[in-house]
Amino acid sequence: MIEVRDLRKEYGGFTAVEGSTFSVDTGEVYGIIGPNGAGKTTTLKMLAGLLEPTAGDVSVAGHDAGTTEMRRKLGFLPEESPLYEEMTPLSYLHFFADLYDVADGVADRRIHDTLDELDLEHRDRQLGDMSKGMKRKVAIARSLINDPDVLVYDEPASGLDPLTTNYVIDFTSDLADQGKTIVFSAHNLYHVESICDRIAIMNEGRVVAQGGLEDLRAEHGETEYHVFTTVEVPGSVKENGRYRSVVDSMDGVERIRADAQDADGSVVDIRTEESSLEEVFLDLAESGAKT
Amino acid sequence: MNPRKLLRIARWEVTKNAGGVDRRTIVVGALALLTVGIAAPYAATSGVAVDSGIYRVGISEESPYYPVVESDPTFAIREPNADIGEEIDLRIQGLAIQTAPTPKAAAAQTELRSSVRAYNNRQMRQESNQSAAFPVVVSLGYVERTQVREVISTSDRQEPTPDDAGTGDGGDGSDGSDDSGGGDGTGGDTGTADGSGNDGTASGGGGENIGDVAGGAGGVGGIAGQLAGGNTSGTPADISPPFPFQSLVLAFLFVLPLNFIIQAYGSTMLSERLNRRGELLLVAPVSRFDIIGGKTLPYLTAAVGIAAVIAAALEFPAVAPVSVAISVLAVVPIALLFLAATFLGAMFARSFKELTFVTVTVTVSLTTYAFVPAIFTDVGAVALISPLTIVVRNLQGQAIGIGEFAFSLLPPLLTAGVLFGLGAGIYREEDMFTQRSIPLKALDALAARVHGKWSVAAVTAILLPFVFVTELVGVATLFAIPNALSIPTILVVVVVVEELAKSLHVYAGYAHDRFEVGLLPALVVGAFSGLGFFVGEKLTLLAQLVGLPTSVVEGQAALATGTGVPSVPLLIGLLLAPLLLHVVTAAISAVGASRNKRAYAVALVVAMAIHFAYNYTVVTISGLV
Numbered sequence: 001m002i003e004v005r006d007l008r009k010e011y012g013g014f015t016a017v018e019g020s021t022f023s024v025d026t027g028e029v030y031g032i033i034g035p036n037g038a039g040k041t042t043t044l045k046m047l048a049g050l051l052e053p054t055a056g057d058v059s060v061a062g063h064d065a066g067t068t069e070m071r072r073k074l075g076f077l078p079e080e081s082p083l084y085e086e087m088t089p090l091s092y093l094h095f096f097a098d099l100y101d102v103a104d105g106v107a108d109r110r111i112h113d114t115l116d117e118l119d120l121e122h123r124d125r126q127l128g129d130m131s132k133g134m135k136r137k138v139a140i141a142r143s144l145i146n147d148p149d150v151l152v153y154d155e156p157a158s159g160l161d162p163l164t165t166n167y168v169i170d171f172t173s174d175l176a177d178q179g180k181t182i183v184f185s186a187h188n189l190y191h192v193e194s195i196c197d198r199i200a201i202m203n204e205g206r207v208v209a210q211g212g213l214e215d216l217r218a219e220h221g222e223t224e225y226h227v228f229t230t231v232e233v234p235g236s237v238k239e240n241g242r243y244r245s246v247v248d249s250m251d252g253v254e255r256i257r258a259d260a261q262d263a264d265g266s267v268v269d270i271r272t273e274e275s276s277l278e279e280v281f282l283d284l285a286e287s288g289a290k291t
Numbered sequence: 292m293n294p295r296k297l298l299r300i301a302r303w304e305v306t307k308n309a310g311g312v313d314r315r316t317i318v319v320g321a322l323a324l325l326t327v328g329i330a331a332p333y334a335a336t337s338g339v340a341v342d343s344g345i346y347r348v349g350i351s352e353e354s355p356y357y358p359v360v361e362s363d364p365t366f367a368i369r370e371p372n373a374d375i376g377e378e379i380d381l382r383i384q385g386l387a388i389q390t391a392p393t394p395k396a397a398a399a400q401t402e403l404r405s406s407v408r409a410y411n412n413r414q415m416r417q418e419s420n421q422s423a424a425f426p427v428v429v430s431l432g433y434v435e436r437t438q439v440r441e442v443i444s445t446s447d448r449q450e451p452t453p454d455d456a457g458t459g460d461g462g463d464g465s466d467g468s469d470d471s472g473g474g475d476g477t478g479g480d481t482g483t484a485d486g487s488g489n490d491g492t493a494s495g496g497g498g499e500n501i502g503d504v505a506g507g508a509g510g511v512g513g514i515a516g517q518l519a520g521g522n523t524s525g526t527p528a529d530i531s532p533p534f535p536f537q538s539l540v541l542a543f544l545f546v547l548p549l550n551f552i553i554q555a556y557g558s559t560m561l562s563e564r565l566n567r568r569g570e571l572l573l574v575a576p577v578s579r580f581d582i583i584g585g586k587t588l589p590y591l592t593a594a595v596g597i598a599a600v601i602a603a604a605l606e607f608p609a610v611a612p613v614s615v616a617i618s619v620l621a622v623v624p625i626a627l628l629f630l631a632a633t634f635l636g637a638m639f640a641r642s643f644k645e646l647t648f649v650t651v652t653v654t655v656s657l658t659t660y661a662f663v664p665a666i667f668t669d670v671g672a673v674a675l676i677s678p679l680t681i682v683v684r685n686l687q688g689q690a691i692g693i694g695e696f697a698f699s700l701l702p703p704l705l706t707a708g709v710l711f712g713l714g715a716g717i718y719r720e721e722d723m724f725t726q727r728s729i730p731l732k733a734l735d736a737l738a739a740r741v742h743g744k745w746s747v748a749a750v751t752a753i754l755l756p757f758v759f760v761t762e763l764v765g766v767a768t769l770f771a772i773p774n775a776l777s778i779p780t781i782l783v784v785v786v787v788v789e790e791l792a793k794s795l796h797v798y799a800g801y802a803h804d805r806f807e808v809g810l811l812p813a814l815v816v817g818a819f820s821g822l823g824f825f826v827g828e829k830l831t832l833l834a835q836l837v838g839l840p841t842s843v844v845e846g847q848a849a850l851a852t853g854t855g856v857p858s859v860p861l862l863i864g865l866l867l868a869p870l871l872l873h874v875v876t877a878a879i880s881a882v883g884a885s886r887n888k889r890a891y892a893v894a895l896v897v898a899m900a901i902h903f904a905y906n907y908t909v910v911t912i913s914g915l916v
Binding site for chain 1: 296299300303306307566567568569570571572573574575576577578719720721731
């Protein structure tokens with residue numbers, strides 16, 4: 001559904017994105033994470049056709065980015081919600097429905113259904129009088145007005161309270177369940193981890209790692225083995241009447257088992273702990289690894 | 292461009308603020324409009340008439356003054372035998388008029404005199420034999436100031452006699468005007484109609500004073516004479532030529548609303564950029580031209596609508612649709628130019644503070660361009676550089692040729708197109724929502740239209756209207772100063788404007804890596820820019836066919852590359868020489884632009900120097916200096 005190849009964007013002498021290549025399948029949820037200034041928003045804007053790449057190719061739903069055909073199939077949600085605050089949600093959404101050539105009856109039904117799903121009341125109130133969460137819901141409704149195949153969401157829960165954040169993330173997850181192809185960026189890695197099928201980690205304009213969460217952990221993360229023994233072995237810590245040792249390989253587990261047997265003890269429990277996405281991200285960001 | 296989307300955006304632009312107006316305000320506004328709608332036509336046809344029936348006149352129907360009193364609503368008719376001073380202010384019996392000894396009665400008598408005069412004029416105009424009604428017809432013709440000097444210097448400078456000034460037969464009044472450039476002759480006309488000769492006397496007096504001015508103040512007129520201690524009254528009638536108040540008022544009426552419209556337009560354009568409000572429109576399946584067109588259309592419609600209302604009101608009650616249409620048609624390029632300049636400014640401004648500077652600049656510069664020449668509609672052909680001159684001439688009932696129409700309207704129309712095109716070039720995410728510096732935005736705007744050598748030539752040619760208007764404004768600004776100073780100054784202006792027009796977009800193209808680097812590619816790009824300019828310049832020479840610049844020496848200096856061509860070889864030479872000039876200078880600038888900013892600056896100065904030398908040689912050969 002989305003093909004990005006050797007994408008590069010320069011602003012004057014500054015390179016914001018360099019050599020990004022990835023693809024997103026139909027119905028897939030693809031998350032982009034990275035520190036501030038990593039190039040996430042620039043990448044998403046090039047996907048949405050807002051920015052013209054300095055080099056490289058972007059194809060969305062079979063169309064080059066920026067073309068009218070591609071825009072008809074795309075729903076874009078920017079990081080902020082730049083609404084026309086003198087308008088009401090209904091007039092605002094109807095205006096965009098007209099621009100997307102959505103028939104009046106269809107638009108009316110779609111607007112009310114979406115606002116019902118988003119639990120947005122006060123639909124005749126001016127947008128300027130609404131809370132940030134309510135505005136965000138209107139912005140999300142606008143991104144869905146054309147029933148797009150592809151959604152590009154930049155920090156969809158940015159600046160929202162926890163309750164609204166969960167609501168927005170759950171709604172995004174529901175959209176994924178409906179078969180929408182979604183690309184989104186987030187600072188909250190828990191959200192990415194919870195709904196994304198695949199993830200790209202960007203740093204300094206480059207995609208430094210990408211793949212499924214398990215693949216990323218396997219490739220860039222670590223697995224720790226917590227070995228509990230009845231007797232003290234070198235490097236162990238007493239914990240609730242037992243001794244806990246942490247090693248990063250099965251060889252280490254076997255060594256502890258041997259040490260315990262030598263001391264007339266035994267291994268009573270072994271637990272594995274894998275790196276979280278946050279740990280993988282921090283590790284990659286700090287090391288500046290290159291793909 | 293999609294007309295349906297454009298109109299939808301235009302409708303949105305008009306209605307998006309509707310949510311901010313509560314119902315009570317809407318009701319109050321509607322009632323106010325309704326009141327004005329009812330009251331205005333009544334006031335226009337009947338007048339406000341707060342003085343209706345203020346003077347009481349005792350008069351019988353047999354009196355010859357009865358129709359006069361009856362026709363003037365100021366008077367209330369009473370019985371002639373009523374008590375004077377108590378019940379009536381005036382008593383009229385036959386031809387005898389008795390006035391009460393009160394200030395109000397004196398005022399009533401004055402009003403009666405005016406009414407009689409107006410009544411007589413109406414009667415005269417209804418006469419089938421107009422020659423009998425108005426036996427003397429005065430035709431006024433204005434001459435150029437230099438000819439006035441010649442007339443004065445060659446005449447015996449005989450001072451007007453008291454008879455000339457005072458007999459007041461109207462013809463003398465106008466003679467005073469013609470001979471000395473004073474007096475507007477209106478007095479003569481009125482004097483004839485009234486038979487009183489009073490106004491004719493006043494006008495003749497004006498003519499007498501102008502004689503002093505012409506001799507002492509270089510023909511600048513009554514104001515200069517007054518400043519020089521001359522014996523003038525300082526009234527508009529003293530100014531030589533007569534100050535065109537009608538043109539001034541007409542031009543002012545049409546240009547004033549535009550200044551208000553661009554405030555709202557600039558504000559809505561800038562508000563799209565602040566807080567990234569317009570970002571989502573850029574993602575929608577509409578082109579930037581749909582957005583710009585849709586947002587501009589309501590303001591253009593308002594400008595045109597206001598112009599139509601003003602034109603119709605000025606002709607009321609005898610409104611001629613064709614005349615109104617001509618006025619509106621002439622206002623369209625001016626309105627577009629105002630909007631285009633404001634649009635471009637709003638695209639460059641980074642805050643409302645900067646937008647204020649932009650709108651003030653647009654207001655002052657374009658009002659000057661449109662307004663000042665139109666004031667002097669009857670004075671010089673150069674006034675035609677402003678489309679408002681067409682409006683004024685149209686409303687004054689003067690004929691307008693197609694050539695004059697095209698000459699006046701096309702440059703601002705095309706300039707507006709260029710400005711909109713440049714603004715559209717930066718109507719994109721990167722330029723709209725970032726604090727990009729103005730020079731970089733200017734380069735972005737130009738580079739957006741440059742993609743190869745042919746586009747370089749096209750952009751150069753498209754910039755010609757801008758060059759043309761700039762040069763004409765220079766001519767209009769400088770034509771009043773002595774030729775020895777004005778022509779070199781004009782030449783400098785021309786050289787700077789033209790060389791920038793030929794090279795700035797080339798430099799922008801190089802800054803955006805649009806061209807291959809190297810000496811030969813730079814020479815080719817420069818040559819194409821020069822070629823584009825040559826073609827465009829020849830098109831502007833068509834302007835001379837309508838006769839404006841040939842009547843103005845500075846116009847020849849600015850626009851012509853030679854006049855009074857004596858032979859075919861020289862004609863060919865003068866045709867090809869500009870091509871060579873533009874190709875060479877543009878190539879020099881392009882080579883500099885292909886290197887870096889400093890090299891471009893140096894090359895540009897060299898190109899300007901060559902261009903100046905060429906132009907100066909041409910105008911010297913032509914005998915202009």
